[in-house]
Amino acid sequence: MSDxxxxxxxxxxxxxxxxxxxxxxxxxxxxxxxxxxxxxxxQDTPPVAPPGPVAPCVTCEITSETIMTQPPDRARTSIGVxxxxxxxxxxxxxxWTLAGEGFLSSPTGQTIIYRAPSKAQTVTLTATGGGxxxxxxxxxxAPTSVKMRTRDTLHRHDSVTIGLHTDIYILPDTVNxxxxxxxxxxxxxxxxGVFLPLAxxxxxxxxxxxxxxxxxxxxxxxxxxxxxIDGIDTVLLGFLGAIPPAAVGRGQWTIPWQYALRGxxxxxxxxxxxxxxxxxxxxxxxxxxxxxxxxxxxxxxxGSFTQGGVTTVL
Amino acid sequence: MLxxxxxxxxxxxxxxxxxxxxxxxxxxxxxxEVDLLSVKPNSERLIARHDLLLAWCIVLSVxxxxxxxxxxxxxxPSLNITPPLDSSNEIPPKSMSxxxxxxFEKAIAANEEKKALRxxxxxxxxxxxxxxxSAHRITVRWYTKSTADQNEIESVFQEAGIxxxxxxxxxxxxxxxxxxxxxx
Numbered sequence: 291m292s293d294x295x296x297x298x299x300x301x302x303x304x305x306x307x308x309x310x311x312x313x314x315x316x317x318x319x320x321x322x323x324x325x326x327x328x329x330x331x332x333q334d335t336p337p338v339a340p341p342g343p344v345a346p347c348v349t350c351e352i353t354s355e356t357i358m359t360q361p362p363d364r365a366r367t368s369i370g371v372x373x374x375x376x377x378x379x380x381x382x383x384x385x386w387t388l389a390g391e392g393f394l395s396s397p398t399g400q401t402i403i404y405r406a407p408s409k410a411q412t413v414t415l416t417a418t419g420g421g422x423x424x425x426x427x428x429x430x431x432a433p434t435s436v437k438m439r440t441r442d443t444l445h446r447h448d449s450v451t452i453g454l455h456t457d458i459y460i461l462p463d464t465v466n467x468x469x470x471x472x473x474x475x476x477x478x479x480x481x482x483g484v485f486l487p488l489a490x491x492x493x494x495x496x497x498x499x500x501x502x503x504x505x506x507x508x509x510x511x512x513x514x515x516x517x518x519i520d521g522i523d524t525v526l527l528g529f530l531g532a533i534p535p536a537a538v539g540r541g542q543w544t545i546p547w548q549y550a551l552r553g554x555x556x557x558x559x560x561x562x563x564x565x566x567x568x569x570x571x572x573x574x575x576x577x578x579x580x581x582x583x584x585x586x587x588x589x590x591x592x593g594s595f596t597q598g599g600v601t602t603v604l
Numbered sequence: 605m606l607x608x609x610x611x612x613x614x615x616x617x618x619x620x621x622x623x624x625x626x627x628x629x630x631x632x633x634x635x636x637e638v639d640l641l642s643v644k645p646n647s648e649r650l651i652a653r654h655d656l657l658l659a660w661c662i663v664l665s666v667x668x669x670x671x672x673x674x675x676x677x678x679x680x681p682s683l684n685i686t687p688p689l690d691s692s693n694e695i696p697p698k699s700m701s702x703x704x705x706x707x708f709e710k711a712i713a714a715n716e717e718k719k720a721l722r723x724x725x726x727x728x729x730x731x732x733x734x735x736x737x738s739a740h741r742i743t744v745r746w747y748t749k750s751t752a753d754q755n756e757i758e759s760v761f762q763e764a765g766i767x768x769x770x771x772x773x774x775x776x777x778x779x780x781x782x783x784x785x786x787x788x
Contacts, residue, residue, distance in 0.1 A: 357636065357734065376636070383642050395637035403637050451695065458683065468730070474684060479696075491696040494684045502684040503716060506723050509730045520722055521683040530693045597695075598688025598704065599711030 347422035350381045352415060354426060357403075358466040360511040368429045370517070372469025372551045374405045377415055377426065384419030392430070406430045408551045431465045433472075433549045433559045437515050438581035444526055444593040445574065445585040446604040450484050450536060451528025452566055452574035453595070454583035458523055459515035460507065460549070467517035467549075471504035473556065475546040483539030484568055485527065493543045493564060506552070524595050525578045527566040530602070536572035536587040540565070608638045609655050616662060625724055628666055632731050635659055636738065640746060653746040654756060660739040661764030661774075667735060668767070670728040672721075681718040685711045739774045 356364045357374040369375055377386075378401040386394050386402055390413025395403035404415060410432035416425045438456035445452055460467050476498040481489045492498025505521035512518060527541050543564040548556040564578040572587030585592070594603040605613075612631040619627035638656055643649040688704045688711070689697050700708065747753040761771055 359733065359737075374633075374636070378641075396639065398642070399639035400641035401639045403633075453695075457680075488694055488696070491694075491698065493696065494686060496687060496696050496698055496700075503712070503719075505681070505683055505719065506726070508726055519683075520680050520719070520726060522680045523683040524686070526695050528695050530689065530695065596682070596711075597686045597697075598708040599685075599714065600688045600707065602689060 346381055346420065350379070350420070350422045350424050352417050352424045352426040353378050353380065354428075356466070358468060358509055358511075360466055360509065361464060361513075366464070367427065368431050368464055369406050370465035370467045370469070371406055371408050371410070371430060371432050371549075373466055374403050375428065376401055376403055377417075379417035379419055379424060381420035381422055381424075384417035384424075387416045387418075389414040389416070390430075404428070408432075408554050408557075431462060432557075433460045433467055433470065435461045435560045436472075436547055436562050436579040437461055438523065438579040439515065440581045440583055441522065442593050443583040443585060444524075444576075444595055444604060445583075445589055445591060446528070446530060447591040448588060449528060449530070450534065450539065450568045450572075450574060450587065451526070451530060451604070452568070452576045452583065452585055453524065453526030453528070454576055454578075454581060455593070455595075456523045456525060456578060456581040458505075458519035458521055458579075459512060459517060460519060461516040463511055463513055463516045465517075466509065466511050467507050468509040469551050470507050470517075470549045471552055472507070472519055472547060472549050473504045474502045474562075475548065475558075476500055476502070477543050477545050479527070479541050479543055481539065481541035484534050484537040485539040485541035485566065487529075487534075488527065488541060493545065501548070501556075504550070504556075523578070524597075525564055525576055525581070525583075526595055527576070536568060536570075538570050539568045542566070605655050606638060606643065606652050608634045609652070609659050612659050612663075616659075616666060619666065625670070625727060628663070628670070628731060629727065631659075631663055632734060635663065636734070640742075649746075653742060654760065657739060657742045657746075657757065658760045658764060660735050660742065661760055661766050663735045664732065664739065664770055664774075665765050667728050667732045668770070670724060671732070672725055675722075675725040681715050681722060685715050736770070736773045740776070743775060 354365060354375050354377045356366065356369060357376065382400050383398065384400065385398055388394055390411055391407035392413055393405040407430060411430050412427055413430060414425055414427045416423060437459045441455040441457060443454055460472065474494065476492045476494040478498045479488055479491045494502050505519055508518045508520050510518040545562045545564060546558050547560045547562055549559050550556040562579050566576045568574050574585045576583045591604040594601055612634040615627040615631035615634065640649060640652055640656065643652045687697055687700050688707050692698060743757055747757055
């Protein structure tokens, strides 16, 4: 992903000669932190030709480190939309250019910050300095799908009410989506059998309309799940009053999900199916984005839920 | 003072006057963009390292004030607020009385307030981790073990009012297990 070209010009040296404080450190980092190699920029004297046969342009490079500490591989070149990465040119001061979208914190300097745009794409950064040019490409990753994890099961004894609370994550887990917000688009329930009386209801409002409010992502990335969203989803369908007897039934919402960088334009990135079923002998199941809850019609009541500020104990 | 540090200081001043959290974020991002490697000559860099470490320490003091010690990462807001059940026996309910409508709107406002408060808490913990890491790297990369350098670090800590606990974090080897980052 990183490449360095050899120029026709005489190559400058990289041996530090400065009297500035020096201490160990090997990784590129923001805020004046340690560069990937001994900083040529610490020189107070003009560069001189290096000893030996290896010219700097052969070994010069751009190193990078993500600002986010999760996922743990901070040298990764796949970064999430809106993520920021510190990039350092190994030969000291450089002029930076960007092919693709995003933002550079400065057009010059040894270490600068690149901020990824809101859309997936591949971008290439070029650093030119000390008579050499290096390039490094980054793959900008947009959210691809939603993955949920069951927190608890919601069920009322002797009813077809079935649901769950879930934690919400955004895949893939190889990047950090801390800069995004997500929201659901309302949709109408398609149902049959025992759930037919509920047909057409929205999962946010009734009748369905508009979108839910945006919820922010956290900086936590869980392996196999992705970036955690700071919100809990209540996945529930059923009856609490005049309860129909157990019978075959199915209810499904097909829900578009959208993401945006904070304050930006929302884009669809996944369609999530929220499915509730009951079979002829009263086996109940609810599922959404890989999270599942099961019970039987006669299972003991479990859980509580809050709708419109009112908590109902099942 | 380097321009990026000046910008950060200005953002922190605006925050102190207006309490807009985005100003703390702007300050942190501006400090992260400081390129000490490119500061010349060395005498200028010595000044810049002091300014930068001091600015990071001030950020840490500001962020500490923002943190709610009772913050519970698991007590997340609702993704959506759905209409109250009212007298309905159906989930989702098909109708809403005017009273239920009022209750619904109140619940939406409460959830939005919770989201905003939690956003601040998540932000504070994230910025704290970034500031600790950056300050630590400055002390390691740009200061020697000499008495003069160590005294300068100490004076910066005192000037910024850094707590003993934070002082230990800054001077300790960095770890990915930073405060507020729940391990899952």
